Amino acid sequence: MSILFFVQGSTRLLLTKIPFFKEIIISSFSCPHCNWTNTEIQSAGRIQEQGVLYTLQVKTKEDMNREVVKSDSASTRIPQLDFEIPAFTQKGSLSTIEGLLDRAVMGLEQDQPIRKATDPAVAEKIEEFIQRFKKLKEVEEEFTLIIDDPSGNSFIENPFAPQKDTALTVTHYKRTPEHNAALGIEVEEEENDEKPGNDLDAMRNEVLVFNTNCPECNAPANTNMKLVQIPHFKEVIIMATNCDSCGHRTNEVKSGGATEELGTRITLHLTDPSDMSRDLLKSETCSVLIPELEFELGMAALGGKFTTLEGLLKDIKDLIVSKNPFMCGDSSTADRAEKLELFGQKIDKIIAGEMDVHIILDDPAGNSYLQNVYAPDPDPEMKIEKYTRTFEQNEDLGLNDMKTEGYAEK
Structure with a gap:
């Protein structure tokens, strides 16, 4: 036994x-x-x-x-x-x-x-x-x-x-x-008998509010949503969440239109500190490059944002330096901490106008925007290129398998 x-x-x-x-x-x-x-x-x-x-x-x-x-x-x-x-x-x-x-x-x-x-x-x-x-x-x-x-x-x-x-x-x-x-997620499909045009008119004229949970403390919170027209661009949907429990605030931007036929690459040569106040729309499909720093931020890293150029650079610094989990504890090394700290100092110099760099917004979906302060005239320091997406980019956007025609055919 x-x-x-x-x-x-x-x-x-x-x-x-x-x-x-x-x-x-x-x-x-x-x-x-x-x-x-x-x-x-x-x-x-x-x-x-x-x-x-x-x-x-x-x-x-x-x-x-x-x-x-x-x-x-x-x-x-x-x-x-x-x-x-x-x-x-x-x-x-x-x-x-x-x-x-x-x-x-x-x-x-x-x-x-x-x-x-x-x-x-x-x-x-x-x-x-x-x-x-x-x-x-x-x-x-x-x-x-x-x-x-x-x-x-x-x-x-x-x-x-x-x-x-x-x-x-x-x-x-x-x-x-x-x-x-x-994952145990239920996606509920809601039937809506109202016409799409009436929904868009309502969104243009008022701020819509719906219940959600705070992404930080998971407490009940409200998200405000508004359809906004950006001059010389298109309509976008801005969503902002404020949590009364922990004070967390966040905002996100979604494109209000369809995916463009061509991708967009916007290159801005920073020549003056006043460039930091340019309005900027970065969609969730947009990557950010700074060639002088050999830096590239991939799509979806910061999500969609409607901010200024200075705000985008500060968010990049926070993501790479301040909020990097490998900058503290056992994961941190002297070489890595020094390298990232130096990167943060370079970002500060760019914001202060002490470095001559280029900012590139590359959006295969064509839904990103950088303000032209000379509009409607061309901006001498900004270059906007339209390009045909590659097969891989269409695959990332889910366009290769999308079919919108021929459903009525037998």
């Missing part, structure tokens, strides 16, 4: 806020009797508006030290091994690339003794697979790591920030009904 003994360990919970991923709960379990420990994370904030797909080309051992936030709704793939960890099969974790691989190896090794006794052939194949996995840790050959998270709450570190990471590709996408069902 066997007797089972159950002893108690201790679990510690820490609610912490990471600006890129809202709030997370870190749980750490330890047992003083057998010394077993385990650490997990789970999102304490809301699900993001879009899913995110990270594709990393691992080329050096330094890449193995990149930090990774992987939520429980994220799937992980390594195409070279034809290996996949499906979503919801592992708890969320805060680790490194190497730690992610170690965790996968531990999962494969867990039942090997039983397999060797019951099915030696399968055990041998899995052992060969484990050895291939261990070779990946030594980066004897390049491989691709793909993390696909419909909730948008996963992240792979860019060690070269604020510069662009050539080995890392980040793609935001709209969730499918299947993704929403897996």
Whole structure:
């Protein structure tokens, strides 16, 4: 007769806020009797508006030290091994690339003794697979790591920030009904018998208010929405949320029109501090480039914004420097902190008019705008280019699979 003994360990919970991923709960379990420990994370904030797909080309051992936030709704793939960890099969974790691989190896090794006794052939194949996995840790050959998270709450570190990471590709996408069902999100379709024209007229003449939750403290709040006509441009929808509980304020801009036939690239040469007061509309599909700093901010990083050029630069500085989770704690290194601090100082010099730079707004959807202070005459310091989108850009915008004609055909 066997007797089972159950002893108690201790679990510690820490609610912490990471600006890129809202709030997370870190749980750490330890047992003083057998010394077993385990650490997990789970999102304490809301699900993001879009899913995110990270594709990393691992080329050096330094890449193995990149930090990774992987939520429980994220799937992980390594195409070279034809290996996949499906979503919801592992708890969320805060680790490194190497730690992610170690965790996968531990999962494969867990039942090997039983397999060797019951099915030696399968055990041998899995052992060969484990050895291939261990070779990946030594980066004897390049491989691709793909993390696909419909909730948008996963992240792979860019060690070269604020510069662009050539080995890392980040793609935001709209969730499918299947993704929403897996995440437990219900999308209700409301029937509206009123004519669209009447709805637009109502939006033009009044501020619409609807109930929502604060993105910071999740308390009930109100979001104000207004349709605004930007001179010499088009109509946009401005949404602003104010939370009476925590004081958080946020605003977001959505285009009021359709996707343009051509993309737009706006280049402004900053020649005077007064340029900082130019009105600016950055849609969620617009990327921002500063060639002199070798800096590129990808689409959807700051969402849609209606602000000034100075406001955009301050938001970029806050995102890269002030609110960067890898600037503090164990994640911070002297070299990284110094590099990002220097980047922040350069942004301050641009705002003060002490640096001669160019600001480029590149929007494949053509829904971004930068004020021309000489309107209706051309601006000598601003260049506006229209271009034909590539297949990849149409794919990112979801236009390749969109069909709007021929539904009546048999």
